[in-house]
Amino acid sequence: MSYDFKKIEYKWQKFWKKNQTFKTSNYSKLPKYYILDMFPYPSGAGLHVGHPLGYIASDIIARYKRHKSFNVLHPQGYDSFGLPAEQYAIQTGQHPQITTEANIEKYREQLDKMGFSFDWSREIRTSKSDYYRWTQWIFLKLFDSYYDTNEDKALPVSILISHFEKGGTQNLKVISNSKILEFSALEWNSFKPQQKEEILLNYRLAYLSETEVNWCSKLGTVLANDEIVNGVSERGGFLVEKKKMTQWSMRIGAYAERLIRGLEKIDWPDSLKEMQRNWIGKSKGASLRFKIKDISDEIEVFTTRPDTLFGVTFMTLAPEHEKVLKITSKTQYNSVKSYIKSTSKRSEIDRMSDVKIISGVFTGAYAIHPLNGEEIPIWIGDYVLAGYGTGAVMSVPCGDQRDYDFAKHFGITINNIFLDIDISDNAFTEKSGFQLMNSEFLNGLNYDQAIEKVISFIERKGYGKGKINYRLRDAVFSRQRYWGEPIPIYYKNGTPMAIEEENLPLELPEVENYLPTSKGSPPLGNAKNWAWDTAEKKVVSNKLINNKSIFPLELNTMPGWAGSSWYFYRYMDPDNNESFVGKEAVDYWQDVDLYLGGSEHATGHLLYSRFWQKFLFDLELLPVDEYAKKLINQGMILGSSAFIHRKSGTNDYYSKNILSKFNSELIRVDVSMVNSFDELDCKAIKNWQPQFNNANFIMENGKFIVTREVEKMSKSKYNVVNPDQICEAYGADTLRMYEMFLGPLEQAKPWNTSGISGVHSFLKKLWRLYHPSGSFNVTEKEPRKNSLKSLHQTIKNITDDINNFSFNTCISSFMICVNELTIQKCNERKILEPLSVLLSPFAPHISEELWSLLGNNSSIVREDYPLYDEYYLIESIKNYPISFNGKMRFTIELALNLSIKDIEEVVLNDDRTVQQLSGQVPKKVIIIPGKIVNVVY
């Protein structure tokens, strides 16, 4: 009987399902192990070969841990709110729920074929109301909390109110919006309720504020940077501009310091921690106020280099800075206006990317240098970003390269304040190795001395103060979308009020149209009968009553990251109706032991979820303030996109190598129409999209060759490869092993199907070894020494490699082992039994089949089998001959300046025979069998 993977895989998948093999209990005497995958967004393109990479890796670990007697929680679910389903709804009118459910069904079918050991009884979907009810509940907790810097934690707003009632804003140590009123207890108590609510909004962790957004007036909606291409909307190609809007924000900035400190105690990749640290961007410096000439106003700047204060020769404001138009002189007004207009069309990325294009405009206004009283010109430049610091910088051309380039470009004065340092070509940006000059009382000082002196000076004089600044901005939480969690807020005379907990969920209403309303309200404004009871028993509604909308509901929805910021706790207790997670469940599972996901989430999901964790920890709702002990970034499997060249202005397409000098555009084509030699199927493409119906394809040597480019796999890039065909042709075990064999787990790699036959023939070889003449055949004889050696070498290698997550080298070890066993014609039970256990995390179906052919009961927890840790010491290593080949001798002689005769004794590095060399220096040579490793002095 040949290796019939279809039959075997169908058989065991059915068996596991019927026996609920992977159902996990919240109660067990075994130690717990929670292994989590980042849950997928169910996209219309189905699961692509990149998704399973992480799931296979986590499944290997989950199955391995079960063998090692852990109670393993390995759940899966769907991040099912999101933009693509909504855009599909806009195009077709199909409700996103229907789209999403169809996609989920497809995902599940694909996942089931791969033999994952997920506990599907715990499945969650962020778009189901019994899930998002709790997302809304957490929002309300955030709305009802403020950040107390004395206790360094979030506290209920009721405590803040009682503080106001007793002492007003006096001795208040909290984090709040920048512009806040100061008031006494007496004043507070005299405020009207609405006034009080407005004040409290400045302190809440979920608060309303003015934020800048990408506004497309033609679409009547806000766009993500992702949806903008070259300054116009991807959908429709309409103009996009920056606009201020009142939006919900999350005060993640309050947690900046704790988010940095928390990184120290979690085992996450250093590169990812570094990314988060840089994203939070803590910098020490000073904030300074500059008075403006002839106008009674001042501008605050933040600088990390207050030591260079005497090198300031101008000031630069972001074009969006609120005081720009106020200070601009009459003569400069028009040029400033037009500059602001032109920069409002550029995205932040564009502005940061083209630093070579220097642009700016003079406002006509002057600031007064606080220390020497000099008048310094105020410019606007788009290299200054409104969102960072105060949106204004004191420009020190001698000490900052961007200031330097700007000054050179516009002919602004550059004053050198660094003694004996040449700045004729570039700014001097080092923080050490200089002495200041031309800096009055700072002359002769170095960086550290000057910083200290200048900060104490400006603080004494009241010009400013030392300050720690974070680059991290508060997270905007409003989305003008339909397919997201409704924000459980209604408005009473314009003031946001919380919907009571017991009235959650606030269900997403039906709408006829998924676009914004004609008046520019978010899509939820289209809902006709959307109403809610509050505790006051008054109807809250966006329905017009007597032509007036009383108590309208919030029409914005939550962003995609809301539902994914706490989902890992819901898996512990997915059916709980009383709480977002039950106390018993969370006491048992505590946190995630291993989290697998892509590094593309480093500064998004992985930061927001840590923020919510810390918040829920502050409220004593969770036992730990970091939810994942260890995290591994699996590298993305990239797609290999295909492009064809169209001659500009024609419908002629040219094969890759026959392009002449004419202008051409690159057009994406679907990779399914391209074979592995990069040849395009010209017949298929004509039926693919209407634009190709009458296209001419100019071939080379009878073939049409495409241009390839490696990039992220996505439906819109037409480079998605589905795992289904591979499962169909080779089976799940082959796919699982091949994805692991492709390369190191943590490294990004382009998908390439061509190597898969090697892994497949390994499985066939293994099968054939125990089916020598068609039927299953093992002997009960004692294995030969050679076979044992192969087995135990493999056990050792696999165990080490699993623990290091080096699954690719695991597969190599299996291949070597089976090759050796084949040569030895080994078919002893005592070899096959441990081998099938060893293989089961990687290729579970074939392993189960062989295991049961041996007459064993199928069982996932094979505790009874002494493996992994208890491999035999490989006999031959004990007596491994230490061979001095020519090179080794040469190296030792050179290194020790000895002749080989002088070396009396040698050491094995496992300390079994510690020996010494003659002579005093060096003391020993450490050798592992066969090669010299190190010389210890």
Place this chain on the structure above:
RNA sequence: GCCUUGGUGGCGGAAUUGGUAGACGCGCUGGAUUCAAAAUCCAGUUCUUUCGAGAGUGUGGGUUCGAUUCCCACCCAAGGUACCA
């Protein structure tokens, strides 16, 4: 631009602490088996070569007896860049 990661044969990749570069797999070449094919098995496969040898881990330097590995500068690619998920 900035932050993070990576760059080794025709291809994916291996190389533990700085110590024989290219494990394992794909592909390719030759052979066995076969009427033939598929499948399977065996051998070879970094490049150059005057067959002595020489070169070689993105490029250029440096440290070292010795560098894929450590240091400096640069080039290229991927991910992120705050409303894609």
